[in-house]
Amino acid sequence: MSKQFFFGLSEKIAIVTGGSKGLGRAMAVGLADAGATVVVISRTKSLIEDTANEIIDRGHCALAIPADVKKPEDIENAVKIILEKFGRVDVLINNAGIAPMNRTTDISIKEWDDVLDTNVKSYFLSAKAVGPHMIRQGEGKIINISSALGKMASNMAVHYCTSKAGVIQMTRALALEWARFNINVNCIAPGFFNTDMTAMQQQDEAHSRFLQAKIPFKRLGQPEEIVGTAIFLASSASRYITGETIVVDGGYSIW
Numbered sequence: 001m002s003k004q005f006f007f008g009l010s011e012k013i014a015i016v017t018g019g020s021k022g023l024g025r026a027m028a029v030g031l032a033d034a035g036a037t038v039v040v041i042s043r044t045k046s047l048i049e050d051t052a053n054e055i056i057d058r059g060h061c062a063l064a065i066p067a068d069v070k071k072p073e074d075i076e077n078a079v080k081i082i083l084e085k086f087g088r089v090d091v092l093i094n095n096a097g098i099a100p101m102n103r104t105t106d107i108s109i110k111e112w113d114d115v116l117d118t119n120v121k122s123y124f125l126s127a128k129a130v131g132p133h134m135i136r137q138g139e140g141k142i143i144n145i146s147s148a149l150g151k152m153a154s155n156m157a158v159h160y161c162t163s164k165a166g167v168i169q170m171t172r173a174l175a176l177e178w179a180r181f182n183i184n185v186n187c188i189a190p191g192f193f194n195t196d197m198t199a200m201q202q203q204d205e206a207h208s209r210f211l212q213a214k215i216p217f218k219r220l221g222q223p224e225e226i227v228g229t230a231i232f233l234a235s236s237a238s239r240y241i242t243g244e245t246i247v248v249d250g251g252y253s254i255w
């Protein structure tokens with residue numbers, strides 16, 4: 001294998017859920033820069049079209065498909081469109097997520113279900129939808145986005161922490177089951193990144209001070225700082241790694 005193509009994704013078809021903004025948008029653009037054709041999925045049509053247009057403006061191929069990842073029919077429809085158009089699917093990045101902050105006593109059943117359905121069940125639904133095609137192809141890469149809070153606890157986030165721990169264990173169980181089909185299933189656990197998801201925490205002075213003190217790099221990550229890990233896990237460079245969770249958190253969780 002030539003060094004030049006070790007991290008390359010040319011001729012690969014990649015799906016990024018939650019690609020309308022934040023980490024998903026950065027990974028969608030990064031995968032395209034590495035050579036992949038990228039299918040960007042989220043509920044907000046105008047924003048996924050923005051991401052797709054940025055990719056096209058950079059000289060690559062992209063397609064935006066509006067979908068609510070909580071709905072099995074939306075995911076199945078998206079995979080059907082992708083197969084009709086491209087004939088295969090090589091990479092799935094399960095990234096869509098929500099993170100409402102709330103005291104346990106104030107979390108309604110609906111809020112609990114929304115978090116678990118978006119952050120965990122949708123990852124299962126997407127993997128289930130692409131799995132048969134990756135098995136038929138004899139290869140595939142699934143990358144699940146968890147969180148440092150899948151390993152560490154946080155206040156006001158029992159549903160979020162539970163969902164992100166579930167993603168880590170789903171990754172391991174699926175990796176074990178699908179290794180025989182040459183499908184790698186890995187996970188990225190980001191710490192605190194500068195996206196809309198953390199906007200409220202960034203505005204909270206006490207929390208900002210806590211993060212400054214806790215993160216050895218003394219700053220939040222920028223979305224583009226997750227891209228290298230995503231390309232690594234999507235590419236042949238990681239072909240003997242499966243069931244693994246790579247923490248990308250500026251050292252937040254090392255102490």
Ligand SMILES: NC(=O)c1ccc[n+]([C@@H]2O[C@H](COP(=O)([O-])OP(=O)(O)OC[C@H]3O[C@@H](n4cnc5c(N)ncnc54)[C@H](OP(=O)(O)O)[C@@H]3O)[C@@H](O)[C@H]2O)c1
Pocket residue numbers: 017018019020021022023024041042043044045047067068069070095096097098099118145146147148189190191192193194195196197198
């Ligand atoms: N930012 C951080 O510090 C951080 C840290 C650890 C883990 N993470 C994880 O990284 C992932 C991305 O986070 P982010 O910070 O980029 O968040 P963000 O900026 O809030 O973006 C979330 C993305 O998920 C999509 N999404 C949410 N619900 C969806 C649904 N039902 N169907 C389809 N798409 C949906 C949103 O698009 P629409 O609203 O258009 O649907 C959006 O594209 C999440 O899984 C998050 O838990 C983030």
